Amino acid sequence: MPEAKNKAVKQDFEPDILVFCCNWCSYAGADLAGVSRFQYPPNMRIVRVMCSGRVDPSFVLKALKEGADGVLITGCHIGDCHYISGNEYAKERFEKLHRIIIKQLGINEKRVRLEWVSASEGRRFADLITEFTNEIRGLGPLKFY
Amino acid sequence: MCQLSKVQIYTPSKIIQLILEGFEDKVLKSEVLWDCLTCNQCLKDCPENINFADLARMARYKMRHTTNKNVEELIAHKGVYTTISEIMSRPYINPDRNLDWVPKDCPISDKGNLLYYVGCLPFFNYEHDKVDSIAISTLQILSKIEKEPIVVFKDEVCCGHDLYWGQGKLKTFIKLAKKNLEMFENAGVSTIVTACAECYRTLKIDYPEIFEDFSEKFEVKHIIEYIYEMWKEGEIEFISSSELSEEISFTYHDPCRLSRFLPKENNITEKVREIFKEFEKLNYKFNEMAHNKSNSLCCGVNSWMNCNEKSKALRYKRMLEAKDAGTVMVTSCPKCRIHLSCLQKDYENLASIEIVDFSEFLIKHIKIIDKNNKKEESE
Secondary structure, eight states: OHHHHHHHHHHHOOOOEEEEEETTTHHHHHHHHHHTTOOOOTTEEEEEESOGGGOOHHHHHHHHHTTOSEEEEEEOOTTOOTTSSHHHHHHHHHHHIIIIIITTTTOOGGGEEEEEOOTTOHHHHHHHHHHHHHHHHHHOOOOOO | OOSGGGTSOOOHHHHHHHHHTTOHHHHHHHTGGGSOOOOOHHHHHOTTOOOHHHHHHHHHHHHHHHOOOOGGGGBGGGGHHHHHHHHHHSTTOOOOOOOTTSOTTSOEESSSSEEEEOTTHHHHTTTOSSOHHHHHHHHHHHHHHOSSOEEOOSSOOOOOHHHHHHSOOHHHHHHHHHHHHHHHHHHTOSEEEESOHHHHHIIIIIHHHHSTTHHHHOEEEEHHHHHHHHHHTTSEEEOOOTTOOSOEEEEEEOOHHHHTTSOTTOOHHHHHHHHHHHHGGGTEEEOOOSSOGGGOOOOSOBTTBOOSHHHHHHHHHHHHHHHHHOSEEEESOHHHHHHHHHHHTTOGGGTTSEEEEHHHHHGGGEEEOOHHHHHHHHO
16 A cells, blocks of 8 residues: 555655756746747746856755755856856866765765756757656655655 | 954853853843854863853754844855755665775775774865875774774764754754664674764764663774774884984874863873874974863864854964974864865965874874784794
8 A cells, every 4th residue: 555655646746846047048048938938847946046156065955955856057058158157167066066965965966967058048948847857756756854 | 261262252251150140041142152162161261160062052052943043154165064964864865975985905894893984074075185085094094903894884974063063953963863873783883983083072972862872882982092002902013104214293283072072081182192102213203282182272163163264363373383383283183184274275384284184194104013923033
């Protein structure tokens, strides 16, 4: 019985996903996806930051601690940053966060991801969210409480 | 005298007086106890033996629930390391530590007699350099002396020290303690060796307060105690490394967790000095800093709380004392090493001092005495 119940829970499971979007590219990309009426799952919440370089690894850890099942950080493509090199910092920090903290904590690395989305890529934003949500749904809840 | 009062207005005696007079609410509301370094210098001079650090810890537990202040602003490194500890306390998390740092000639296993409790060192790699070398040299020393493989856990969790003292998160601390106890029991260890002053104090004194039979089941040793015992038993001797040509003067920074935070019968500060005295034969010169043993100055930060200009001023004072005493500064707390070497990046005049951990300092100078050979020689 408990197994069947678990399965039912897994099928019904709706992940909570936190997305950090940079003000200049990814947020505009999300906007474009909305204006163009591309469909994507409603599981994610967007936090707008001025630059992906603003996203401190502690934000990601705190989100995971407070019950997010996945965290997606998005920013401008390398070379397109409004602040010239913010996304390069983000990339550097993120790789360290991934390698040293997320992996060693035993959290599946697929739950935290860094992607570049530009302002014109509305279609890509919708596809990315759909794909990421399905991936987290497959992984199941992080069970953090 | 309170160490913090050297750099800001802070009067533990006044706070105690206010509490005794019945103004506890006022003290909690003023949130002055967030600033305490919990270094326990005031306990040393207190005629009434008031444990101010314990008081600060309990007040923090209350203040977190009663006041609106955003505590996270006070936590250093934006709370990355304390959040890691909190995540580790959750029952569904099984850390998967990267054991790449383990040297190839050191055999390790998951079950056995002697456990090396690494602590959070592999996570500190995130922002700090060369912290792995503490773990490497400690493990090398241990596997040199012990014949059996040393136990190193792949899923070791934090001891909870920083949450307990820094933020008064008692429940999370107990969760971590239970997780740790279960792991120790499953692995069948009887001796726990650690190179971290904070882990040592937590395992030695705080855990037995939660679990009554903890101290009967497990023997907790700091690497200093372990080496001291082995040396007294005649298992090891100290040799000079060939590179030394001229005399090196060095000094020792006593971490608060190994001096003021231990009961008086635990004379770890004397043991380490006895070992250093032996080093004087090896072309080393041991100098005391102006403040030493249980009087030693604080490294300025405790449990990742309040890393600000005041703690920097305290560290600067400590480093100036070290500069007068020698060229090498040995400490036995990884966090003291991290904090003090952080200051060296800002001040060129202090960059010449080499700050090393106790295990890093000893690794080149330990030689096992082969008892069989010795007997043959005497015959």
